[in-house]
Amino acid sequence: MLCQRCKKKEANVFYRESINGKETNYSVCSDCAREMEEKGEIKNHLSHFESHPTGFGDLFSSLFGAVSAVPGVREATLGKRCSLCGASYSDIAKNGKTGCPQCYSVFSGELSGTVNRIHGNTAHRGRAPKAWKEKLDRTALLESLKKELSESIKAEEFEKAAELRDKIRAIEKSN
Amino acid sequence: MKWYEMQGKNKDVVISSRVRLARNIEGYPFPTRLDEKGAQEIISKVREAFGNEYTYTDLTALSPLEIKGYIERQEISTDMAKAKGPHGLLTSDKNGVSIMVCEEDHMRLQCVMSGLALREAYELVAEADDKADSALDIAFDEKLGYLTHCPTNLGTGMRASVMVFLPGMTMSRQIQSLSSQLQKLGLTVRGMYGEGSAADGCIYQISNQVTLGITEEETLDKLSNIIDQIVVSERQLRESIIKSDELCDRIARAEGVFRYAKMISSSEFMKLYADLRLGVSTDIIRGISYEKLDSLLVNVMPANLMLDSEQLSADEKQRDKLRAEKIRTIIG
Secondary structure: EEEOOOOEEHHHEEEEEEEEEEEEEEOOOOOHHHHHOOOOOOOOOHHHHHHHHHHOOHHHHHOOOHHHHHHHHHHOOOOOOOOOOOEEEHHHHHHHOOOOOOOOHOOOOHHHHHHHHHOOOOOOOOOOOHHHHHHHHHHHHHHHHHHHHHHHHHHOOOOHHHHHHHHHHHHHOOO | OOOOOOOOOOOEEEEEEEEEEEOEEOOOOOOOOOHHHHHHHHHHHHHHHHHOEEEEEEHHHHHHHHHHHHOOOOOHHHHHOOOOOOHHHEOOOOOOEEEOOOOOOOOOEEEEEEOOOOHHHHHHHHHHHHHHHOOEEEEEOOOOEOOOOHHOOOOOOOOEEEEEHHHHHHHHOOOOHHHHHHHHOOEEEOOOOOOOOOOHHHHEEEEEEEOOOHHHHHHHHHHHHHHHHHHHHHHHHHHHHOOHHHHHHHHHHHHHHHHHOOOHHHHHHHHHHHHHHHHHHHOOOOOOHHHHHHHHHHHHOHHHHHHOOOOOOOOOHHHHHHHHHHHHHHHO
């Protein structure tokens, strides 16, 4: 989407203002946004976002990367909002909590560092909803079969390898 | 029956075990971003999923004093009391499982049991989780596990915690080193009423910190093993500290105050409670059961004292009087 002000650059700042129930939306580029703020056309804009690095609060301040401190991320995250709950990355970083389950996929890039800092670079193991269990079991089975396959190739057990390959294909096909 | 009315394992050291699972429903914002209509929808979906076996209490319809009573009995969290939108509690008399609805997550399923019983508590709460799973679309991600409001709960969404009574470690100043050792294992020690609260009465909560990349069983095993070790070393420390005449005198005085005093403040109670419990667990005091000791912990707190006696506007002085009476009634 082009910036609605200069109509030249790509819009990457989305700003919503609600005064006495009257809502105004701007989709502008970051240069125009800065200019508009300087002229007082929009309030608490960039300064609002940039104030967060110091205002993130207690425990999570070190866990969440400051929006403006991450090169490249800032511009992209400023305008992005989760379509289900409306949260921006700033909202999430401010109190260290996400807005809805979908935020984890919308902000997966921004949040991955945080998750790693809390839990380490790891993936879920353990219980899963029924709907997922079958799929996860299948993934785990595929992984172990593939491992076995590469081992049997290394050991030049080609007959076994062929059997394993057929098994893997069959499972992948049923997916 | 409530956990504090039941018998349990390793009661000289372990007061209670609790397992809590955080679960959310796909397609809805978390409670802080949920409007009234959405919250009502969540509540009715969850109530329907759990059926008639569970009773729903609308917490927004209760007085602040009643809410405080729930917190003192550890039936709800302090965060739940702060929730702004519609929220409530589902409880079952049958298995002691309760579900906080629209706290920080859509559902917080929990089970508290007396003594060391992490596995048993987990099994009951997992059974309730199956019930939720078969009726609701639970938010989950292959890599991140159960999706929760706070990223610290991602993965299993499980917090297993054990409330322990550690006068031996406290008096021999070993809590600090215990705490740093536990931290290395992904466990944490806190004061009795959770985050930030002081460890009154030598009572601490030990719980798992990490929830992603480790299964529920592994977490429970790790915590149970550590607790077993803590039980052994706490018992040894007690053996040596109770040889002190001063401590035996203090224990006897604590019993004396509880049996005969006319007014007891809550801070005096907490201080003397540790001595009383230590006296019972080392056989210096006889005739007081652990169930009575547990029930004291819950029933002499300000809100429960006022609710129980129906003196809803009792001031501090009146409460101190009520507390002394209540203690006498309980310990008999």
